[in-house]
Each structure stands twice: as structure tokens, then as C-alpha cells.
Amino acid sequence: MVTNDVVNVGLLSSLKPTVNFANKMTAEAGQVWGPRTISDCQLIFVESGKATLSIGDSIFSIGAGECVFYGANTPHKLVSSNRNPFTFMSIHFDWNRESSEPIHPIHGIQECQLSERFTIYKIRIDDHREINFPHYFINPNIEGLFSHIVREYRYEEPGYTFILRGLVVQLLTLIIRNELNGDLSLGEKRKIAPSLELIRKQPEKNWTIHELADICGYHPTYFTSIFKESMGCTPKQFLINERIRKAKHLLLEAKTVEEVSIKLGYTSIHYFCRNFKLITGLTPTEYKLQSLEL
Template sequence: METNEEVNVGFLTTLKPTVNFANKMSAKEGQSWGPRTISDCQLIFVESGKATLTLGEKTYSLNAGECVFYGTDSSHKLVSSNSNPFTFMSIHFDWNSESTNPIHPLYGIRDCQLTNKITTYKVKLDEQWEVIFPHHFIIPNIDSMFANIVKEYRYEEQGYTFILRGLLTQLITLIIRNEINGNPSLGERRKIAPALEVIRKQPENNWTIHELADICGYHPTYFSSIFKESTGYTPKQYLINERIRKAKHLLLESKTVEEVSIKLGYTSIHYFCRNFKSTTGLTPTEYKLQSLEL
């Protein structure tokens, strides 16, 4: 039976969270962390690949786009897949600290035996309403928020600890808002996880609904239904969004519009420009010039 220790971290509006460590890495086949406990809290976003997290009496099979959270003295073990090792971003943090200076988590990590003990964190929204911070969740496009925190921590530019506090506050608030509004169906999301991963890795391919459905092992009609329910987009629109997301990065790397169009699998530069403008409100050239001006 799972045993919970509850911690009330206080009001959301008065939290002073501090990032202790942030990193992005690609795990090796079968690489594991734990069984262990940590002295602060940890958020993990799976960018690609697969992993398994054992936390208390629950085991989570993690795919691209999924997030997990655990805190102080929660017995856990994280293991990368042998066949499809994962790439992930990790944030260690404290909920409330007067200082913004990071305290490296290395010295607070302890080896342990796996137990059913986990720590549950509650955040107060007002005098009557509080939210339990989730251990497992999916939020569309949350990867950019993790990436910004990793970047600030890594480069340590002037005032970075204050920026980290602001970014972490924003991330925590988004997670709580998502919890209030109701999580997307994790079960349905897992069903389409293989399709999401191939689109993320190979957006230049002209994936058809039949191909994506076959990868997941479902009939195209059923696949299309659960895809729209889980992501809010049709498979075609999701593929376009991934292409445009990648196009933004390529345009900022001084690639020409034609080069980006070809690299992302478009046979017509005009069709690429139309997709880009309908998604961003700007033509690729306008986006490129705006980015240079800013």
C-alpha cells in the first residue's frame, strides 16, 4: 500500500521557487538512476525515446512528450529503454527559498531500497482551494519552457538566477492550470505515441494517415479520432505544425527559404510559404527579417 507524506508549499502567488540544476541529455541504452531519493524536487520532460519510472507503487512507461515530477524522500528509479533510449530535460528545484542561488542536488542524492513512500505536494490557490501537484502529465509545447530554463542555467549570464525563478514560476503555474482544467487522456496519448515520435523525428516525410495508423497498430478511422482527441489537431495539421516549428529553427540558422522548404519535404516553395503564414501570421521571409531586427 502506497504511503504518502503531504507537504503544503503555500500560496501560488507567494511562491519563491529556485532552480538548483537544469540539464538536457541523451541516456544510454538501459541507463538507470536509482533506486534513490533526492533532497529537492525534480521535473523531467521526455523529448524522444522511452523510459520507465517507478515511483511509489506505480510504474510509468514514459514516451516522448510526457512529464514526471517527484520530490523529497520519494523512493524512485528511472530507467532508459534498451531498444529506444530517451533524450530528456531535467530540472531540480526547491519550492520556496529566499535566495535565488542554485544548490547543486548531487550532495542530496541517497541510494535506497524501492519503497511505497512518496511525497505529495499541495499548492494553495486561495483560502479554500488547493491543488495536488501531479506526478505524471502531458502539456502541449511545454518543451520550450524546459529548454529556456536549461539554456539560462547553462550559460549563467548576468541576472540568470532571477530569470530562472521567473521561468520556473511560469512553468509551475502552467502545470497547475493544466491540472485545474483537466489533463488530456494519458491513456489515449500513449496509443498514438509512436506516431507522435516519428513525426517529431522526421517531419520532412509526407506521412499519410494510413502509415501513421499502421505504426500504432490501429484502423485509420479510429486512429484519426483518438489523435484529434489527444492533441487537438488532425494528423495532417499536427505534421504541418511540426514542420513549421522546425522551419523556425532552420530560418534562424541562416538557411534560405528555399533550403528550408526542401529540407522539410515540400515540393512547392509556395505551399511551404502558405503553410508558414497560416500558422505564424508571417511569411518565412518576414519571420527571418523580424528575428534579425530583434
């Protein structure tokens, strides 16, 4: 069994990513990068055409609006289509570095053999959630951010490194948000899609593991395992997170905290308040008052 390398990036809100290189180009028919490794991380957004990425034991066929990611020391191979060469934007970056000054990646590129091993990057969202940064995802809405990053890198106007840091923070956050909210057609998440949809539609219901597992057609133990692998938390914690997310909206409209607690299926207002403060750092009353003051 292959054991992949795991890098714990840290807390999302504390990251200081640095862009090392950004470019846009149209590949030649059949153009090949690799097999190789790089010393930093790389994100690629496909504007048009087709390409194939080999990473670990996975092969991704990528087209317009699709993205791929691979990290430091991960053997990979990228091949442009012979019939439909791809136009793409590429960003090399480090996850967390004090300096915002770019370090050009050219000296960190090494030829290698493809292998089944690859690096997994874990990012902590908060005290309750942690996710694996995706190697493949679909998010056409981030094309503008990629373009902005490429422009800033090319023109090097005063303060561009700080602007790049801000832009890549926004980019990474949107990718992570997309992953949390769910492209449910990919990977293991597809298996638990029915349960996610039901919890989001009815967070006020006290869903049991057996009910959710049965909806997805799996044994409760296996269901819980793939749920935690996909979402970074247990089904119970996901239900609590969804309740508190909805509570934030309801608190702005409801007259009392108890009214919100009942609407979200809590039988105890004290339990609701404890959950709310554990996740937000505020009591429901403090959150409601703060929102009114702002």
C-alpha cells in the same frame, strides 16, 4: 495501508522557487538512475525515446511530450529504454526559498530501496482550491520553457538566477493550470470527466450532486469524494468557480450586472454578487468599472 508524506507548499502566488540544476541529455540504452532519493524536487520532460519511472506503487512509461515529477526523499527509479533510449530535459528545484542561488543536488542524492511511500505536494491556488501537484502529466506546450531554463542555467549570464526563478514560476503555473483545466484521461479525474464537461458547458444550470453522480455512474457519496480528491474542491464550489469565471467575460459585454446574474442561473443577484466578491475580491460592478478603466 501506506500513509504518504504530505508537504503543503503554500499559496501559488507567494512561491519563490529556486532552480538548483538544469540539463539536457540523451541517455544510454538501459541507463538506470536509482533506486534513490534526492534532497530537492525534480521535473523531467521527454523530448524523444522511451523511459520507465517507478515511484511509490506506480510505474509510468513515458515518451515524447510527457513529464514526470518527484519530490524530496521520494524513493524512485528511472530506466531508459533499451530499444529507444530517451532524450530528456531535467530540472532540480526547491519550491520556496528566499535565495535564488542554486544549490547543486549532487550531495543530496542517496541510494535507497524502492517503497510504496512517496511525497505528495499540495499547492493552494486560492481560498477555495488546493491541488496535488501531479507526478505524471502530458503537456508538450512547455517544452520551450524547459529549453529556456536549461540555457539560462548553462550560460550563467548576469542576473540568470532571477530569470530562472521567473521561468520556473511560469513553468509550475502552466503545469498547475493544465491540471486544473484537466487532462481528463488520467487517474481519478477520468471518472468524473463527464460531470466536468457538463458543468463547463452549462454553468448556468443548477446541477445537483445526484445528477452529476448519475451521469458518471457513481453513488453521490463516492462521487463527491473522488471529485474533491481530483479537483481540490466540492462539485458545488467547482460550479460556482466556473460561473464566476464565465461572469468575468460576460461582465465586459453585458449592460447590467443583473443581466449576467440571470444568464448564469442565479435567482438572486445578491447571491451572485456575494459569490463574485468572495472569489475575486471585487463586486461585479467594481470589476466591470475596473476593466473599463484599464
